[in-house]
Amino acid sequence: MRRFTRTLAAAAMTATMVAGTAGWASGNTQHAVTGPPPGSASWRADGVLGRELPDPAHTTPRQVAAFFRALSATEQQQLLERHPSVVGNLDGAPLELRYRANAQALRASHDPRYAGLAASGRQILAFDPRGRGQVAEVFGDLRTARHVSVVVPGSDIDAGTFDRDGDVYGTPAGMAKSLYAGTGEGSAVIAWAGYTTPVGVGLDAATGGLAEAGAKRLTRFTAGLAADGLPAPVVFCHSYGSVVCGLAAARLGATDLVVLGSPGMRADDVSGLHTTARVWAAKDDTDWIDDVPNVQVAGIGHGADPADEKFGARRVPAEDAEGHTGYFAPGTDSLRAFTAIADGVSR
Incomplete structure (x- = not known):
């Protein structure tokens, strides 16, 4: 007993x-952000390449990497410009493309919390607001x-x-x-x-x-x-x-x-x-x-x-x-x- x-x-x-890091203040219950990147519904509905885009919710990173390897530089850039939040957070996408996509998404954000992250020269591999x-x-x-x-x-x-x-x-x-x-x-x-x-x-x-x-x-x-x-x-x-x-x-x-x-x-x-x-x-x-x-x-x-x-x-x-x-x-x-x-x- x-x-x-x-x-x-x-x-x-x-x-x-x-x-964790900040210590002793009382905390509130948090709801975990899960699932595919923001903007995934628009991405799935986009027929710009004349083919179905991989579903971020179910496609493995290895399959994502294979998809991007099959695209031309022009096609990759098209997807980046139309869906920066998806490309920037899509595990398996080329890191150079993700850097550019997240830079674009951060420049478009009006949240002052993220102003520093948008500074030139930073290599942001993921950004989910x-x-x-x-x-x-x-x-x-x-x-x-x-x-x-x-x-x-x-x-x-x-x-x-x-x-x-x-x-x-x-x-x-x-x-x-x-x-x-x-x-x-x-x-x-x-x-x-x-x-x-x-x-x-x-x-x-x-x-x-x-x-x-x-x-x-x-x-x-x-x-x-x-x-x-x-x-x-x-x-x-x-x-x-x-x-x-x-x-x-x-x-x-x-x-x-x-x-x-x-x-x-x-x-x-x-x-x-x-x-x-x-x-x-x-x-x-x-x-x-x-x-x-x-x-x-x-x-x-x-x-x-x-x-x-x-x-x-x-x-x-x-x-x-x-x-x-x-x-x-x-x-x-x-x-x-x-x-x-x-x-x-x-x-």
């Missing part, structure tokens, strides 16, 4: 404590890269908080830029904020619903990279993002899976992830996530601590990282280890 009471207490604590907004940005030359990394953020991240002046290394853009700055020539890093994240502390952060929806989007995204001929990625997962990565692990096609500040991956140990990727974990002593109970009861909580030796992940040194968002800070042991993993030095 006493053990049962402790378990329930731990579950209750999890429900009130688990959050629905809900709180989702975005992915590339740092480096993804087409020629020998090593590719994807950074998956935790709670309180959307298109409006994708990059910001405060708490820089708690944002996907800040983490990705810091990682890219430390990697060697021939590496590229993608900041992927492509799912609906929890807001603040609440049941969304303590349960797996948003992570399940995010895992589907992440696996399709990485499948799109593979279909476009890009190398298998190293995937870095922060906080609630590690829950997303845990649920997606078996289908990610990643060479390495690196979690940091993780509340759990919804698996008891590395074998429970059913992945061939090497799994790494980092957690510093000052990270408040260490106070979150590693339980999973009635759908609440995310299970075992990946940084625990019993989990079986390789440990990343993080003694000089500070707090929950210090892992990518310049000069830290954790960032040095991350760059070695990203560059394939640790393989």
